[in-house]
Amino acid sequence: MIARVLIRLRHRRALRCIEQALATMDELPRAVFERARFQNLDHVQIADELGITVTEVEQHFAAAILHILDHTDPVGGP
Numbered sequence: 001m002i003a004r005v006l007i008r009l010r011h012r013r014a015l016r017c018i019e020q021a022l023a024t025m026d027e028l029p030r031a032v033f034e035r036a037r038f039q040n041l042d043h044v045q046i047a048d049e050l051g052i053t054v055t056e057v058e059q060h061f062a063a064a065i066l067h068i069l070d071h072t073d074p075v076g077g078p
Helices: 002-023 027-037 043-050 054-070
Strands: none
Touching: 002 027, 002 054, 027 043, 027 054, 043 054
């Protein structure tokens, strides 16, 4: 029971950190990340939707991941 509560708290904290990082992210990397992770679109679908190439989607997705990693603490805090 306590372990489940701790896991839930960690997940909430991680989600808050990601939300904070997304709020400070440039528009295209954020749009790509949100479509890939929250809408489950593949890179081709994202490219079509945003009017960019698949290569650009890959670059923006990588930039988004790096931004999130740069703006979060390795132990789960901002």
